[in-house]
Amino acid sequence: xxxxxxxxxxxxxxxxxxxxxxxxxxxxxxxxxxxxxxxxxxxxxxxxxxxxxxxxxxxxxxxxxxxxxxxxxxxxxxxxxxxxxxxxxxxxxxxxxxxxxxxxxxxxxxxxxxxxxxxxxxxxxxxxxxxxxxxxxxxxxxxxxxxxxxxxxxxxxxxxxxxxxxxxxxxxxxxxxxxxxxxxxxxxxxxxxxxxxxxxxxxxxxxxxxxxxxxxxxxxxxxxxx
Ligand code: NI
Numbered sequence: 004x005x006x007x008x009x010x011x012x013x014x015x016x017x018x019x020x021x022x023x024x025x026x027x028x029x030x031x032x033x034x035x036x037x038x039x040x041x042x043x044x045x046x047x048x049x050x051x052x053x054x055x056x057x058x059x060x061x062x063x064x065x066x067x068x069x070x071x072x073x074x075x076x077x078x079x080x081x082x083x084x085x086x087x088x089x090x091x092x093x094x095x096x097x098x099x100x101x102x103x104x105x106x107x108x109x110x111x112x113x114x115x116x117x118x119x120x121x122x123x124x125x126x127x128x129x130x131x132x133x134x135x136x137x138x139x140x141x142x143x144x145x146x147x148x149x150x151x152x153x154x155x156x157x158x159x160x161x162x163x164x165x166x167x168x169x170x171x172x173x174x175x176x177x178x179x180x181x182x183x184x185x186x187x188x189x190x191x192x193x194x195x196x197x198x199x200x201x202x203x204x205x206x207x208x209x210x211x212x213x214x215x216x217x218x219x220x221x222x223x224x225x226x227x228x229x
Contacts, residue, residue, distance in 0.1 A: 004076070004155075004156075004157070004186060004189070004190040004193065005137055005139065005144055005146075005154065005155070005156040005157075005160075006072075006076050006154070006155045006156075006193075007146070007148060007152060007153070007154055007155075008070065008072050008073050008076070008152065008153045008154070008155060009149075009151075009152050010151055010152065011063070011066050011067065011070060011073070011122055011151060011152065011153045012062075012063070012066055012122070012150075012151040013151065014150075014151065016062060016066070016151070017124055017150045017151045019062075020059050020062070020124055020175075021124060021125075021173065023055045023058070023059060024049065024055065024059070024087060024089075024124070024173060027049055027053060027055045029047035029048060029049055029089055030047065030048055030049075030050055031047065031048070032044055032045070032046040032047055032048040032088055032096075034048060034050070034051075035048065035051065035086065037102050039099065040096075040099040040101075040102075042097075043096060043097030043098065043099055043163075044096050044097075044099070045093075045094050045095055045096065046088050046089065046090045046094045046095075046096060046164070047088065047089045047090075047091075047094070048086060048087065048088045048089075049086065049087040049088075051084070051086060051108045052108055052109060056084075056085070056086065056087055057084065059085070059087065059175070060084045060085035060086075060175075060177075063085045063122060063175060063177075064082055064084075064085070067079075067082065073153075073155070075193055075196045075197070076155060076189075076193045077118055077155060077179050077181055077189075078181050078182045078183050078189060078192065078223075078227070079179050079180070079181060079182070080179075080180045080181060080182045080228075080229060081112075081114045081179070081180040082114075082177060082178075082179050082180075083105055083107060083114055083116075083177045083178045083179070084107060084177070085122070085175045085176070085177040086175065086176055086177060087124075087173070087174070087175050087176075088173075088174055088175075088176060089171055089172070089173050090130075090133055090164060090166075090167040090171070090172040091130075091167055091170065091171040091172070092167070093166050093167065093168065094166065094167050095132075095163070095164055095165060095166040095167070096163055096164040097163050098138075098161050098162070098163045099161070099162070099163070100158070100159070100160070100161055100162075101116050101119055101158050101178065102116065103115060103116060103158075104116070105178060114178060114179075114180040115180045115184070116158040116178035116179075116180070117157070117158055117178075117179060117180055117181040117184055117186075117189075118155055118156070118157060118158055118178065118179040118181060119155070119156055119157075119158045119160075119162070119176070119177075119178055119179075120153055120154070120155050120176065120177050120178070120179065121135055121146070121153065121154050121174050121175070121176050122151075122152075122153040122174060122175040122176070123147075123148045123149065123150055123151070123152055123153070123172075123174050124150055124151075124173040124174055124175060125150055125170070125171060125172055125173045125174070126149060126150050127147050127148070127149065129170045129171065129172075130167050130169055130170030130171055130172045131167070131168045131169040131170065132165045132166050132167045132168045132169075132172075133147065133164060133165060133166075133167040133172035134146060134147045134164070134165045135147070135154065135162060135163075135164055136162060136163050136164075136165065137154075137156045137160050137161075137162045138160055138161045138162065139156075139157075139160055144156075155179075157186045158178060159186065182223075182227040182228060182229055183223070183226045183227055183228075184228065185226070188222075188226045191222070192219065192222060192223065192226070195215070195218070195219050195222070196219060198215070199212060199215050199216055199219060202215070
């Protein structure tokens with residue numbers, strides 16, 4: 004499932020992030036690429052342990068913890084500390100799949116990448132190109148969102164970033180290990196949760212809502228690994 008999550012950050016938070024990022028020193032993005040993706044990756048990144056990356060990363064993680072849509076869709080177990088990249092002057096990232104396992108720098112902790120996230124920090128009219136293209140069984144999806152909005156997609160998907168031919172595309176990107184590893188099971192849980200919430204809004208206190216909620220939790224019990 005590919006899902007857009009609006010307003011993960013407020014416009015004030017985006018402005019704060021942009022100011023911090025514009026005054027930081029960026030490095031070649033190949034530092035976090037595997038062997039194969041290093042061949043197609045051409046962008047700039049903030050070093051993983053840069054204090055600005057950590058401060059802004061914590062701000063993003065705090066917002067996500069409070070974001071009901073994110074929690075319902077991702078059922079997060081662990082979230083990789085957010086990274087930051089910048090594409091400008093023709094930078095692009097060819098078709099690739101993200102590494103399955105990532106170690107969190109400076110710790111022995113590893114996460115399995117079940118979901119990939121891109122949080123846009125530049126407005127679409129600030130740059131030309133830079134679409135994130137994600138392939139799934141229904142074809143290729145092109146994503147370019149307003150600043151502060153995020154896209155979530157299965158890390159099993161082939162994806163690329165189109166060349167940026169004007170301006171700069173600034174974004175945060177990271178991965179989530181979900182309590183429910185399988186995308187199809189996670190999508191069923193998300194659809195069920197969404198339907199229960201709509202039912203509860205339209206017909207408060209309907210007894211079926213309790214039964215459906217029990218089904219939801221019993222499926223989580225069956226499918227989740229914590
Ligand atoms: Ni990628």
